[in-house]
Amino acid sequence: MSGLILSIDQGTSGTKAILFDRAGRPKAKGSVALASIFPQPGYVEQDPEAIYRNVIDAVRACFKAYGETPDIVACGISNQRETFVLWDREGKPLNNAVVWQCKRSTGICEALKGTSLEADIRARTGLIIDPYFSGSKVIWLNRNEPAIAEAIRKGDAFFGTIDSWLTYRLTGGKSHVCDITNACRTLFFNLHTLEWDRGLLEQMGLSGLNLPALVRSAARVGETDLDGLIEAPVPITGMIGDSHAAAFGEGCLVPGSAKVTMGTGSSILMNVGSKPAPAENGMVSTICWATGDRVDYALEGIIVSCGATIQWLRDQIGLFSDSSETEAMAMQVKDNGGVYVVPAFSGLGAPYWRMDAKAMISGLTFGSNRNHIVRAALESVIFQIKDVVDAMSEACGVPLAKINADGGMVKNRLVLQSLSDLLGCPVETTDFEDISALGAAYMAGLGVGLYADLDDLPDHGETTTLTKPAAANDPLLAAHKNWKDLILSTYC
Numbered sequence: 001m002s003g004l005i006l007s008i009d010q011g012t013s014g015t016k017a018i019l020f021d022r023a024g025r026p027k028a029k030g031s032v033a034l035a036s037i038f039p040q041p042g043y044v045e046q047d048p049e050a051i052y053r054n055v056i057d058a059v060r061a062c063f064k065a066y067g068e069t070p071d072i073v074a075c076g077i078s079n080q081r082e083t084f085v086l087w088d089r090e091g092k093p094l095n096n097a098v099v100w101q102c103k104r105s106t107g108i109c110e111a112l113k114g115t116s117l118e119a120d121i122r123a124r125t126g127l128i129i130d131p132y133f134s135g136s137k138v139i140w141l142n143r144n145e146p147a148i149a150e151a152i153r154k155g156d157a158f159f160g161t162i163d164s165w166l167t168y169r170l171t172g173g174k175s176h177v178c179d180i181t182n183a184c185r186t187l188f189f190n191l192h193t194l195e196w197d198r199g200l201l202e203q204m205g206l207s208g209l210n211l212p213a214l215v216r217s218a219a220r221v222g223e224t225d226l227d228g229l230i231e232a233p234v235p236i237t238g239m240i241g242d243s244h245a246a247a248f249g250e251g252c253l254v255p256g257s258a259k260v261t262m263g264t265g266s267s268i269l270m271n272v273g274s275k276p277a278p279a280e281n282g283m284v285s286t287i288c289w290a291t292g293d294r295v296d297y298a299l300e301g302i303i304v305s306c307g308a309t310i311q312w313l314r315d316q317i318g319l320f321s322d323s324s325e326t327e328a329m330a331m332q333v334k335d336n337g338g339v340y341v342v343p344a345f346s347g348l349g350a351p352y353w354r355m356d357a358k359a360m361i362s363g364l365t366f367g368s369n370r371n372h373i374v375r376a377a378l379e380s381v382i383f384q385i386k387d388v389v390d391a392m393s394e395a396c397g398v399p400l401a402k403i404n405a406d407g408g409m410v411k412n413r414l415v416l417q418s419l420s421d422l423l424g425c426p427v428e429t430t431d432f433e434d435i436s437a438l439g440a441a442y443m444a445g446l447g448v449g450l451y452a453d454l455d456d457l458p459d460h461g462e463t464t465t466l467t468k469p470a471a472a473n474d475p476l477l478a479a480h481k482n483w484k485d486l487i488l489s490t491y492c
Contacts, residue, residue, distance in 0.1 A: 030061025135187025237447025
C-alpha cells in the first residue's frame with residue numbers, strides 16, 4: 001500500500017495538519033491558531049464549531065503547502081484530552097466546549113473528597129477527583145444549566161471528547177465514537193473492564209447521558225471527505241490523546257519506557273505493561289495506548305512548574321535576559337553551592353501533591369551568586385522528575401529502562417546530562433517537534449494496514465540523540481537527597 005497519512009493534531013492553542021509518508025517523514029504542514037473563551041475567572045471554553053473549522057482550515061493550509069491534492073490512504077487524530085462537548089440529536093452543541101484548564105467544578109470536587117464516590121472513582125478509573133478531568137465539569141453543567149440537565153434527563157444529550165466531536169463532524173454525524181486513551185480521562189471509564197462505568201454515571205446523576213462507542217487507538221471508525229476538500233472519502237483509522245500519541249511516537253512500546261515533556265510544566269507518562277498499576281502519590285493510572293487486541297497501561301505524574309521556574313527568574317527577578325543563557329551560567333559554578341529552589345509557585349504536584357505549598361529558595365549565603373540560583377532552579381526540574389519516576393517504579397515494580405524527553409528545556413545539555421546521571425538511564429531526544437502528530441499517524445497507519453504491526457513502524461534513529469549516564473555523580477545524588485529532605489521537612 002502506498003500513499004500519505006493525514007495526521008490532525010488538535011490542541012488547546014491551535015491545530016496542526018501534517019501529511020506523512022510511509023517512512024514517517026513529514027511532506028507538508030498546515031497550522032492554524034485557536035482562540036479560547038474566558039466567560040469569568042477560572043472558566044475556559046472554546047466554540048465547538050470554531051474547533052471544527054480550525055481543523056478544516058489547518059488541513060486546507062497543509063494541502064496548499066503540499067501543492068496539489070494529496071493521495072491520502074488514512075487519517076489520524078490526536079487531541080487535547082479532557083476537553084469535551086455536549087450536543088443534541090441534530091448535532092447542535094448544547095454548550096461551548098469546556099476546556100481541560102477550566103476550574104468551574106472546583107467546589108464540586110472539594111465536596112466529593114472523602115465520599116464513597118471519590119473512593120469508587122479512584123478504584124475504578126485510576127484518576128483523582130480534580131477539575132482537570134471531564135466528569136466533574138459535566139456534573140457542574142447538569143446542576144447549573146437547566147437546559148442541559150433536561151437534555152440529559154430525556155436522553156437527548158450526547159457526550160464526546162474532542163476526538164469524538166471531530167469524528168462526528170467529519171463523518172457527517174455517522175460516527176459517535178471515542179478512543180479509550182481519551183475515554184480514560186473522563187471519570188466515566190472503568191480502567192479494569194475497559195468499558196463505560198454505568199454505576200459511576202448513576203452515582204453522578206448522569207445515567208441519561210449518551211456516551212460514544214469505545215474503540216482502540218488504531219481502528220477504522222468512519223470515512224470523511226474533509227468537508228469537501230477531497231472528492232473520494234478517506235478512512236479515519238487512528239484516534240489518540242495527545243500525550244499518549246507523543247509517548248507512542250517516541251517509542252514507549254515496552255514496560256519501563258517513558259516520556260517526559262519539559263515545558264512550562266511537565267507530564268511524565270511511563271508504560272507499565274499489560275495491567276494497570278496502582279495510582280498512588282498523586283499520580284494517575286491510565287491507558288498508554290491500544291492497538292488491536294493489545295492494551296498497554298501507564299502511570300502519569302504531573303509536575304506543576306518546570307520551564308515556568310526559569311521564566312520567573314528571567315521575568316520577575318531579572319537574572320538573565322534569555323533562557324538560553326542558563327546553561328552557561330550554571331556551568332560557571334561546580335555545584336549549587338548549597339542553594340536549593342523548591343518551585344511551588346502554584347503548589348507541588350506529583351508525588352507530593354501539596355497544592356497549598358509556596359515556592360522558596362533555601363541555603364543562600366553571602367557566597368551565593370546568581371549562577372548558584374540558576375543552577376539550583378535547573379536542578380529543581382530534574383529532581384522533580386526523579387521523584388516521580390522513583391514513585392512510579394515503586395508503584396508498578398517496573399524499573400525505568402529509558403526516558404524520552406521533549407519540550408523547550410531539552411535544548412539545555414546540562415539538564416539532559418544531569419537527568420541521565422540522576423536517573424541512571426539514557427535520555428533520548430528527537431529533532432522532530434510534532435511528535436503527537438507522528439504518533440497519531442502511526443496509529444492511522446496501523447489501523448489501515450499500512451504497517452503490519454509494531455515492528456513494522458519506521459525507525460527514526462537518525463533524528464534522535466541519546467544522552468547516556470556519565471560516571472557516578474555522587475554530588476548530584478547528594479544534592480537530590482538534600483532537596484528531597486528539604487521538601488519533606490517543610491511541606492510533608
